[in-house]
Amino acid sequence: MNHALPSLTDMATEFPPHQTIARLALAANGFVFDPLTGASFTANTTGLAILQFLQQDHRSLPDITALLAERFEAPESALEHDVIEFAARLRDIFR
Amino acid sequence: MNRRSVTVAVTGINARPDNPGPGLAVARCLKAATSLNVRVIGLAYDAFDPGLYLPMWCDAAYLLPYPSAGEEAYRNRLAALHTQVPFDVIIPSLDAELPTLIRLAPWLKEQGIATLLPSAAQIQLRAKDRLTELAEESGLEAPDTQSVFRESALHTLPESFQQHWPWVIKGLFYDAKVVHSLAEASQAFNDIAGAWGLPVLVQKFAPGEEINLTGLGDGQGRLIGAVMMKKRAVTEKGKAWAGISIHDEALLTAARRLVAFTQWQGPLEVEVMRSPQGKLTLIEVNPRFPAWIYLSAGLGCNLPEALVHAALGEPLTELPPAAPGTLFIRYAQEVIISLDDFAQVVTAGEIR
Numbered sequence: 001m002n003h004a005l006p007s008l009t010d011m012a013t014e015f016p017p018h019q020t021i022a023r024l025a026l027a028a029n030g031f032v033f034d035p036l037t038g039a040s041f042t043a044n045t046t047g048l049a050i051l052q053f054l055q056q057d058h059r060s061l062p063d064i065t066a067l068l069a070e071r072f073e074a075p076e077s078a079l080e081h082d083v084i085e086f087a088a089r090l091r092d093i094f095r
Numbered sequence: 096m097n098r099r100s101v102t103v104a105v106t107g108i109n110a111r112p113d114n115p116g117p118g119l120a121v122a123r124c125l126k127a128a129t130s131l132n133v134r135v136i137g138l139a140y141d142a143f144d145p146g147l148y149l150p151m152w153c154d155a156a157y158l159l160p161y162p163s164a165g166e167e168a169y170r171n172r173l174a175a176l177h178t179q180v181p182f183d184v185i186i187p188s189l190d191a192e193l194p195t196l197i198r199l200a201p202w203l204k205e206q207g208i209a210t211l212l213p214s215a216a217q218i219q220l221r222a223k224d225r226l227t228e229l230a231e232e233s234g235l236e237a238p239d240t241q242s243v244f245r246e247s248a249l250h251t252l253p254e255s256f257q258q259h260w261p262w263v264i265k266g267l268f269y270d271a272k273v274v275h276s277l278a279e280a281s282q283a284f285n286d287i288a289g290a291w292g293l294p295v296l297v298q299k300f301a302p303g304e305e306i307n308l309t310g311l312g313d314g315q316g317r318l319i320g321a322v323m324m325k326k327r328a329v330t331e332k333g334k335a336w337a338g339i340s341i342h343d344e345a346l347l348t349a350a351r352r353l354v355a356f357t358q359w360q361g362p363l364e365v366e367v368m369r370s371p372q373g374k375l376t377l378i379e380v381n382p383r384f385p386a387w388i389y390l391s392a393g394l395g396c397n398l399p400e401a402l403v404h405a406a407l408g409e410p411l412t413e414l415p416p417a418a419p420g421t422l423f424i425r426y427a428q429e430v431i432i433s434l435d436d437f438a439q440v441v442t443a444g445e446i447r
Contacts, residue, residue, distance in 0.1 A: 025420060035419035037304065037369075038325030038339040095371065 013061040013087045016094040021054045041093060046072070046079070047086050098129075102181065103403060104136040104208075107188030107383075108146025108153060112427040113330045118188040119145070120389040122152040124399040127392040131403060136182050142440045148432045155180055158444035162195040169195055170202060177206055184209045184406045186362075186399065188383055190268055193218060209406040211314075211361045213382050220357050221380035223265055223296050230377040233353040235367065237377050238263075238301045242294040246284050249277060252297065263298040263378075266291030271333075273300060301368040301376040306343060307335075308350050308367075309385050311398050313405060314360030318351045320398050320414030322391045327422070335387050335425070340394055342419040345375055353380070362388075362402060390423050 015021065025033040030048050033040045043051060049071055053064050064083050069076045103125055107118030118137065125133040137146040137153030140161055147156040157176055160168045176182075185208055187196045196203075197215050204210075220229060223240070230237035239259075241252055256262065264283035265271040268291055272283040280297070288295050310321035323346055328337035350365050364381040384399065391398040394417040405411050440446050 033420050035342050038306075038327065038341040038419075040339075 013064075013084055014091065015054055015059065015087050016090050018054070018057060018059070020094055021051065021090075024051065024055070026051055026055075039093070043086075046082050047089075050083060050086050098132040100132045100134070101183045101403060101407070102134040102136060104138055104176075104182040104185040105153070105188060106138040106140075106159070106186070106192060108137045108139050108156070109141065109144045110146060112425075114332045114334050115386045115425075116188055117384045117386045117388055119149070119152055120386055121186055121188055121384055121399045122146065123389050124392040124397050125403070126152060128397060128400040128403075131400060133403070136176070136180055138176075138185075142437065145430050147440055147446055148430045148436060155447040156440075156445070158440065162192045166195055166198065170199055173199070173203075173208075174206070177208060182208060184403050186210075186384075186402060187212070190381065190383065193382055209408070211311075211402050211406040213312075213357075213359060213361050213363075217357050217359055218382055221363075221382060223267055223379065224294070226377055226379075229353065229357070229380065232356040233349045233377065235349050235375050235377040236301075238298040240296055240298045243284065243297050244294050246281050246288075249280050249284060249297070256297065256299065259299045261300045263300050265296040265298060267294060267296065298378075301370075301378060303368040303370040303374075303376070305378070306341065306346060306367055306369055307385065307387075308346050308365045309362065309388060309391065309398065310350055310354065310365070311362055311401055311405065312354040312357070312359030313411060314358060316355040316358050317413070318354040319405065319411050320391075320396050320401055320417075321347055321350055322394060322396055322398065322417040323347065323419075324387060324390060328424075335385075337422065337424040338387055338390065339423075340390060340417055340419050340421045342416065343369070345373070347416075349375060349377075362398065387423065387425075390421070391417065393423065394418060394421055 023036055030043045032043055049068055050064060053067050058064050061083055065076045065079050068079045105118045105122050107116035109116040110119045122135045125135055134154045137156035138159050139147050140159055146153050159172055162169055187193055197212050200210055200212055224242050227237040261273050261275045262280060263271050263273055264280060264287055266287045270287050270291060274280045274283050284295050306325050308321055308323045311319040313319050323341045323343055324338045325341050326335040326338045330336050362384040364385040366379040368376045368378055396414050396417040436446055
């Protein structure tokens with residue numbers, strides 16, 4: 001069977017499982033609280049928007065980048081790096 | 096609201112900053128009760144217990160003899176106090192006094208003093224050397240544990256232990272130390288055996304984050320209420336200095352199973368380690384409220400208040416789940432005591 005290998009971009013934008021993101025309480029000031037573990041962290045405006053999109057079950061890099069571009073009226077090319085960086089941070093937090 | 100007036104005696108009012116007894120927190124919960132008007136009688140074991148001198152939490156306070164002084168001396172003191180300041184309910188807050196009070200429960204009932212205590216058999220079920228059985232019944236993992244009666248036996252523990260560091264060295268009733276070598280283990284064994292007797296328990300350290308649940312069992316298999324907490328800052332002894340309420344459905348389910356299996360009556364604290372994969376390992380069950388019990392009042396799930404109702408035989412409905420996301424931070428402060436007040440406690444064993 002021929003399994004397609006994930007691309008580097010797919011791996012770089014791998015987010016924690018949806019059930020993990022879905023349970024997070026997001027405050028407008030960027031404070032994020034995990035009611036299961038008691039952990040908390042802060043996110044900037046872009047990070048908060050990414051978490052909101054993830055909670056709405058948008059999972060792909062192009063999808064999230066496009067939504068960010070629309071919300072912040074910025075070019076997608078300038079936002080892609082932010083998404084990749086934030087995905088890495090989330091992976092680290094929920095490791 | 097017409098609040099019922101009730102007098103409740105509470106022990107364990109030492110409130111030491113690094114390792115506080117739960118009594119003062121229980122007293123504060125009772126003073127915060129919305130359905131009761133509580134007069135709190137503080138019962139202390141040492142003239143330096145601050146609860147003796149905090150009339151906002153303890154309306155009157157008295158010294159008790161240590162349980163080790165003998166059951167008769169303990170009962171006689173309680174009888175004398177009950178004559179002097181009749182109380183309706185007693186809530187013990189310390190592990191070491193529980194066996195005595197459980198034996199005295201029928202006598203207390205005859206005196207008109209209500210309790211909500213686990214039975215001696217229930218206390219045995221949660222003994223630290225029987226955690227594996229309790230964990231299995233609750234759907235939890237249990238750390239590998241060995242009972243050790245002499246220091247030299249540390250060197251001959253099974254290979255699985257010798258290759259699995261760190262260990263946790265625990266007293267049968269109290270105290271725990273994490274050790275990373277046989278030398279540290281020997282030192283901890285001697286310290287703990289000297290303070291708390293034999294056997295000393297050796298456990299493989301369960302990886303993950305500690306989370307705790309405190310609740311109240313009605314003695315018929317039902318968990319009346321529960322509050323879950325993750326420590327966010329700890330003292331040198333690993334006690335909570337700050338914490339936050341959480342909601343972990345798996346922990347709640349396990350606690351319900353534990354209470355159903357043991358038919359637990361009274362307060363309890365369930366301590367577990369949650370691994371990064373979400374696996375819960377039972378590390379301890381305490382047969383009393385924890386020192387952080389005031390969080391329950393702060394969350395509107397006042398477990399000591401519920402205990403008083405249950406002890407008085409009133410029907411109880413399950414309390415709603417406590418919401419996650421409320422923090423507490425403990426702080427230390429000094430209470431100023433006149434020499435006359437201190438002398439009154441030392442000489443007469445009471446302060447009103």
